[in-house]
Amino acid sequence: MRQKYRICQSHKEKKLNIKEFAVLEKDTKNVDSSMLREDHFDLICEQDYDGETIARSAAVGHDDLVVTLRTPNLFPIGPYAAKIADSVINLLGEGKDRCVDLFFDDNELFVVDIPMPR
Template sequence: MKQKYFILKNTEKNELIIREFAELDKESFSLLCEETFQKDQITSAIAKGKEALVATIRTKNMYPIGPFAAKIAEEVTNLYESKDKDSIELAFDDIDILTKERVAHKPLDDIESEPVEIDELLVEDVAPAFDDSEIDNISYPIQIADDDAVNTDDEE
């Protein structure tokens, strides 16, 4: 899914506005959420670091994934450091994240080169570790007396 974030620094009202858009139809973006933050809240988070800023811009209505949130935080920091910039638009595509994070699987070295015959798999020799002797000696924490057992067929 493609997403856009429009970040606006409103110096007149001392606030930051982040609008989240998503491509719900081909090349047509719809507004999903708009969050407004006070300047003091954002500048305090910037001073504490990137993680604090990411935590600040994530809300219950707008919660971008890690890579998107990190980029948004970086651009918000750039907006507040720049005197001539008041807004920025960021575009993301989930497919880019999915293809970057895909890890190639390494072949297993310990696979036998010759296949095992089916008959070898059906051998009925039980390993000593799986004897029934250990299972027979299990004690149960709840015991039912024989005369307390309910027989539903007899009651009808």
């Protein structure tokens, strides 16, 4: 599955918003990821967070932030959650309202280099 997470930090409103999108249409299966358009992605989840809670959690540490970001509705797998947390920390450090998109392709998780038997 190919997914996109849009992470938006609003310092003015003191909130963080994460939207999870996924490519659900089968007719895009053979479309290269770099050729996907915005309309290929469907919104599957949206989560708002209190900005102060996120800032406190990030101050405790990366792992605590991952726990805070995961909810019953938004629960990305470990590698994705870690990258989302990294992006949230970067957004917090900038001190301005901004959004960032992260793109993930599950096929990249399954690439394994296995040594040939002798």
